[in-house]
Amino acid sequence: MKYETVIGLEVHVELATKSKIFCSCSAHSFGADPNDHVCPACCGMPGMLPVVNKRVVDFGMKAGMMLNCDINRVTTFDKKSYYYPDLPAAYQTTQWFAPVAVNGLVEIETSKGKKGIRIKQIHMEEDAGKLVHDIREDTTHVDFNRTSVPLIEIVSQPDLSSAEEVEAYLERLKSLLRYAKVAECEMAHGTMRCDVNLSVRPEGSDKLGVRAEMKNMNSIEAIKRAIDYEVARHIDAIENGTEELRQETRRWDDIKGKSYAMRTKETAGDYRYFPDPNVMPVVIDDEWFDSIKASLPEFPEVKKAKYMELGLSEYDATRLSESIAIAECFEDALSVCGNAKEAANWVISEVTRVLNAKGMSYEMLTLDGKVLGKLINLVLESKVSRANAKKILDAMFEDPELDPIKYAEENDLVMSNDTGLVDKVIAEVIAGDAKAVADFKGGKDKALMALFGKCMKQLKGNVDPATLRTMLIDAINKL
Amino acid sequence: MDREILRRLELLNQLKLTEAEKEDVLSFFAAREAEHKVLEAIDTANTERMVHVMPIDTVVREDVVVKMFEREDLQAQAPETDEGYWCVPKVME
Ligand SMILES: [Zn+2]
Numbered sequence: 001m002k003y004e005t006v007i008g009l010e011v012h013v014e015l016a017t018k019s020k021i022f023c024s025c026s027a028h029s030f031g032a033d034p035n036d037h038v039c040p041a042c043c044g045m046p047g048m049l050p051v052v053n054k055r056v057v058d059f060g061m062k063a064g065m066m067l068n069c070d071i072n073r074v075t076t077f078d079k080k081s082y083y084y085p086d087l088p089a090a091y092q093t094t095q096w097f098a099p100v101a102v103n104g105l106v107e108i109e110t111s112k113g114k115k116g117i118r119i120k121q122i123h124m125e126e127d128a129g130k131l132v133h134d135i136r137e138d139t140t141h142v143d144f145n146r147t148s149v150p151l152i153e154i155v156s157q158p159d160l161s162s163a164e165e166v167e168a169y170l171e172r173l174k175s176l177l178r179y180a181k182v183a184e185c186e187m188a189h190g191t192m193r194c195d196v197n198l199s200v201r202p203e204g205s206d207k208l209g210v211r212a213e214m215k216n217m218n219s220i221e222a223i224k225r226a227i228d229y230e231v232a233r234h235i236d237a238i239e240n241g242t243e244e245l246r247q248e249t250r251r252w253d254d255i256k257g258k259s260y261a262m263r264t265k266e267t268a269g270d271y272r273y274f275p276d277p278n279v280m281p282v283v284i285d286d287e288w289f290d291s292i293k294a295s296l297p298e299f300p301e302v303k304k305a306k307y308m309e310l311g312l313s314e315y316d317a318t319r320l321s322e323s324i325a326i327a328e329c330f331e332d333a334l335s336v337c338g339n340a341k342e343a344a345n346w347v348i349s350e351v352t353r354v355l356n357a358k359g360m361s362y363e364m365l366t367l368d369g370k371v372l373g374k375l376i377n378l379v380l381e382s383k384v385s386r387a388n389a390k391k392i393l394d395a396m397f398e399d400p401e402l403d404p405i406k407y408a409e410e411n412d413l414v415m416s417n418d419t420g421l422v423d424k425v426i427a428e429v430i431a432g433d434a435k436a437v438a439d440f441k442g443g444k445d446k447a448l449m450a451l452f453g454k455c456m457k458q459l460k461g462n463v464d465p466a467t468l469r470t471m472l473i474d475a476i477n478k479l
Numbered sequence: 480m481d482r483e484i485l486r487r488l489e490l491l492n493q494l495k496l497t498e499a500e501k502e503d504v505l506s507f508f509a510a511r512e513a514e515h516k517v518l519e520a521i522d523t524a525n526t527e528r529m530v531h532v533m534p535i536d537t538v539v540r541e542d543v544v545v546k547m548f549e550r551e552d553l554q555a556q557a558p559e560t561d562e563g564y565w566c567v568p569k570v571m572e
Binding site for chain 1 (some may be wrong): 491492493497530531532533535536537538539540541542543544545546547550553554555559561562563564565566567568569570
């Protein structure tokens with residue numbers, strides 16, 4: 001018998017705000033001491049009043065619009081009760097009855113072609129704290145720095161049917177949310193986490209199989225391995241009766257390559273959702289809605305098509321549109337220098353070279369594309385050689401305020417238009433290395449490179465290489 | 480509300496009620512259920528859903544970080560702390 005796999009995902013994404021969702025504590029605790037970013041509100045003390053961070057709603061709306069959702073213009077917060085030490089109030093404030101965004105659609109592309117994945121809803125909620133179990137034998141240590149850090153949870157319909165589709169879907173979410181600058185979405189940093197709901201049924205059946213849920217998966221590779229394992233386990237159970245499948249939460253052990261049953265799934269009733277009386281409803285008026293709509297970026301594929309219309313190759317257009325930071329750097333540089341091919345080359349080869357050397361991701365790029373455009377102009381106007389322009393680019397990464405023209409002048413990097421000076425240097429170099437001259441005349445092309453290098457060094461790189469080469473050969477031939 | 484629901488709620492909330500407390504809770508909820516029956520009889524077919532009990536909405540703040548409390552003050556009444564952490568009885572993941 002043939003089987004089909006039915007997968008739905010719940011993806012938690014940490015929003016890139018400065019402060020927490022309901023209080024003014026910092027939302028960034030990387031490197032902070034435990035409980036350094038806490039207040040009575042986020043450590044659940046009685047009598048505290050949560051106040052919604054406006055930017056969380058901005059980002060929730062933006063995410064919803066990027067994923068083609070309808071935005072609920074009256075959106076409300078609810079209490080989800082459960083008892084665990086990482087949740088100091090014994091409830092999580094989340095959205096159940098009127099989440100910020102509903103009914104979306106995300107298009108993915110795999111080896112089988114394009115497919116639409118429906119989004120059930122996106123809701124805004126607070127993260128839980130962190131428990132540390134290995135400091136002491138007898139107690140668990142609790143750190144509330146992460147409590148109330150804003151999250152959105154993106155709930156898909158069970159429209160995914162393979163590990164490949166899941167990967168394409170997660171990559172697409174990441175790309176769109178990064179483009180809108182609402183989240184980092186880095187699974188390795190915990191800023192994107194994923195729960196996988198999976199079941200298997202005979203192909204063509206309209207009845208869903210028994211569902212297993214795997215929580216808090218934190219790498220795409222692990223998710224793919226877990227899906228393959230679970231599909232095999234389910235089919236084995238159905239065909240050979242190796243075990244009785246139960247609706248349950250399972251933990252994936254990526255090292256052993258196995259999943260384990262954790263606990264039977266609580267039903268929604270067990271969380272006893274009810275409206276949070278302390279958080280007022282958020283009403284999104286037309287002005288607010290329109291301002292968010294106007295702030296949305298173009299989709300990556302729209303930018304790519306535009307870049308190809310500028311005459312760039314598909315490869316270059318893809319590279320430039322992969323990351324919003326790279327795309328914006330390119331567009332800014334182009335607006336100043338007006339030469340798409342040059343701007344593309346500088347961004348694709350040189351800017352990424354410096355980023356790679358510094359171990360920085362594309363999203364960390366802070367270089368002002370307009371200043372890059374100025375630098376490109378210096379090269380196009382033959383004021384600075386390409387080699388020296390690369391040195392100036394390195395300096396621009398160190399100092400964001402740097403003006404390339406001033407820097408070139410101050411550091412003797414301006415190309416010499418003084419052919420008299422070039423002639424003089426060539427004459428000196430030829431006179432000083434009779435052997436190399438003789439070798440070149442005798443047919444050894446390599447000897448020219450030695451002479452060329454000496455001239456370039458004396459001229460501090462401030463000469464167009466092709467011009468220097470021609471002048472050097474002319475000078476030798478005249479001997 | 481019956482004894483089975485009460486048993487589940489005890490479990491979910493990590494509470495252990497005495498027999499007298501259980502009787503209290505059960506009679507409290509029996510009274511609330513009676514009140515509910517009165518409310519349920521009201522025809523609400525043409526009534527808009529009430530989103531919230533307070534007549535105010537959209538209380539939001541700007542995304543600005545303000546540090547208002549020191550950890551030492553927040554932990555002053557904690558039964559046990561260690562190296563900046565709150566300590567709780569050992570839990571299993
Ligand atoms: Zn706080």
